[in-house]
Amino acid sequence: MKNLLIDLLYFKLRILARLIILRFRPIVIAVTGSAGKTSAKEAIFSVLKDFKRVRRSVGNFNSELGIPLTILGDFKKEDLNLFSREMPPGAHRFRKVVFLLKVLLSGLLCFLKSFWSRENYPQVLVLEYGADKPGDINRLKKIAHPDIGVITSVGKVPVHVEFYSSPEAVMREKSHLISEIPTSGWAIINGDDFWKEELKRRTKAQIRTFGTSENCDIKITHFAHLKENNQIVGITFKLEKEGNWVPLSIKNAFSLSHAYTAACALTVASCFDINLVSAAESLSKNYFPVEGRSVILKGVKNIQIIDESYNSSPLALEIALKSLGLVKEKRRVAILGDMAELGEYSQKAHEKIGEELIPSSVDLLITVGEKAKLFTKKVKAFSFENVSQLEEKILSFLEEGDLVLVKGSRFLRLDKIVEKIKA
Secondary structure (H helix, E strand, O other), X not given: OHHHHHHHHHHHHHHHHHHHHHHHOOEEEEEEOOOOHHHHHHHHHHHHOOOOOEEEOOOOOOOOOHHHHHHHOOOOHHHHXXXXXXXXXXXXXXHHHHHHHHHHHHHHHHHHHOOOOOOOOOOEEEEXXXXXXXXXXXXXXXXXXXXXXXXXXXXXXXXXXXXXXXXXXXXXXXXXXXXXXXXXXXXXXXXXXXXXXXXXXXXXXXXXXXXXXXXXXXXXXXXXXXXXXXXXXXXEEEEEEOOEEEEEEEEOEOOOHHHHHHHHXXXXXXXXXXXXXXXXXXXXXXXXOOOOOOEEEEEHHHOEEEEEOXXXXXXXXXXXXXXXXXXXXXXXXXXXXXXXXXXHHHHHHHHHHHHHOHHHHOOEEEEEOOHHHHHHHHOOEEEEOOHHHHHOXXXXXXXXXXXXXXXXXXXXXXXXXXXXXEO
């Protein structure tokens, strides 16, 4: 009975969220992709907040619950802990019911107030759309149909492909985000993505692209690491558009992934006719790397940690390792865990990275998990079955001044290794 009550409240939230969208008519920016969704959402918000009343989804709350909550908007970040994946089923059920009832009441009052004034509701909503399984995107579109659809990446072997019939099926799922956007709307696509041409064919919207390729509307060039006193303190790069360019730097960020994030955000800003310089200034002022997504942290022994412990996929790991390979003056240590949810493509994806990227990017490799052992095909490595085993020994492997990349799928909890190394 109690689960039925919570399910009923979820249903009511979705209905009320649709009414709010219909009543206030905000511009809906929907972000999906196999990697970089949360960072892109934060960067887009960082740029637009200086020009519009804008609200974005909190954390990676990108589900049929998270999106209505964002649209209704009356909650604190800590409230979302009630619904985290780590929370045991049924835990804090009474608190969940009370919280959902409060949000419903607040949303209803917001809807009623709209008949007198619409001035306080956001002009723009930046929402993250998760697509873990077939049909997810269409279910979320029924709550809030996007005016601007952003696909950060898909990749040749996308994350969650285990739950689809093929990588192409994942691409088709992502493409549903932009397939019904009218010609007055926008589709923002990664111009370096394996599926970019197919994605373009699947939308009638106006298209803008970002990436390192020559024909991207906003192009990333001159990527490098910012350094002070032999320490990496961030990244620097240029973004070019129609012959004009702006320099950008992001402190405490390490990977090229953050340059993609910035380029994506400025591409969205161009849809609002915000010029390149103004958008770059807002991003520099307001954007900070999200925890666990290629953030530079201080460790013991003057070690620098590249914390990518939140998750891993073939495309994201490839970008991380290529960024690591640019560093020549430090010993490069990679602590890599399994890439999950790849199904029949798992072995080949792990082996390919082990053969093509790790030998030129890593001086010492440590793996966690059974699948991660496949990274070691061409290099010597220390392998551990789980994080608990590695926690006991990790500091004995590390030397003064090492640069340590920590990346693996979320279920491995490699964030515990980050905490162990942190100063």
